[in-house]
Amino acid sequence: MPDAIVIGLISDTHGQVRPEVHKALAGVSLILHAGDVCGDDVLDELGLIAPVLAVAGNCDPPGDPRLVGHIERTFDGVRVHVSHGHELGAPTPEKLLAAYDADVIVYGHTHRQLVTRAGGRLVVNPGAAGPRRFDLQPSVARLTIRDDRADVEIIPIVVSGSA
Numbered sequence: 001m002p003d004a005i006v007i008g009l010i011s012d013t014h015g016q017v018r019p020e021v022h023k024a025l026a027g028v029s030l031i032l033h034a035g036d037v038c039g040d041d042v043l044d045e046l047g048l049i050a051p052v053l054a055v056a057g058n059c060d061p062p063g064d065p066r067l068v069g070h071i072e073r074t075f076d077g078v079r080v081h082v083s084h085g086h087e088l089g090a091p092t093p094e095k096l097l098a099a100y101d102a103d104v105i106v107y108g109h110t111h112r113q114l115v116t117r118a119g120g121r122l123v124v125n126p127g128a129a130g131p132r133r134f135d136l137q138p139s140v141a142r143l144t145i146r147d148d149r150a151d152v153e154i155i156p157i158v159v160s161g162s163a
């Protein structure tokens with residue numbers, strides 16, 4: 001049985017990589033950033049953990065050469081799509097499933113963690129990992145692909161010394 005592929009999912013860093021992200025994403029083979037990166041320093045810091053592919057969000061400057069509009073990749077037979085979600089207005093699992101036909105759809109923008117399964121497909125928002133907004137717990141996710149199946153775990157970022 002082949003080893004699992006473990007991919008780190010992160011979004012909405014808004015210029016900040018919390019130290020706790022290093023532990024949460026330790027050992028992943030790749031990091032997919034679903035937009036609102038807001039600075040090359042973020043990509044450089046995440047690159048210390050694993051290679052990074054990132055999409056542009058609505059807060060990222062247009063034309064950044066390190067950010068693309070969307071990512072489409074296949075891992076062990078599982079097709080993964082990554083975009084920020086703002087291209088659909090207010091993204092919902094239903095809108096994302098209708099717009100993209102990948103097995104796993106990863107997005108950000110709403111800052112809200114979400115995992116939805118529909119017809120064998122998976123929609124994931126890892127939540128916002130950057131500055132705390134909207135009274136939401138910062139988080140990232142780990143996507144595990146094994147035997148043509150994808151599973152995901154949302155990992156809350158517990159910030160030391162904060163309430």
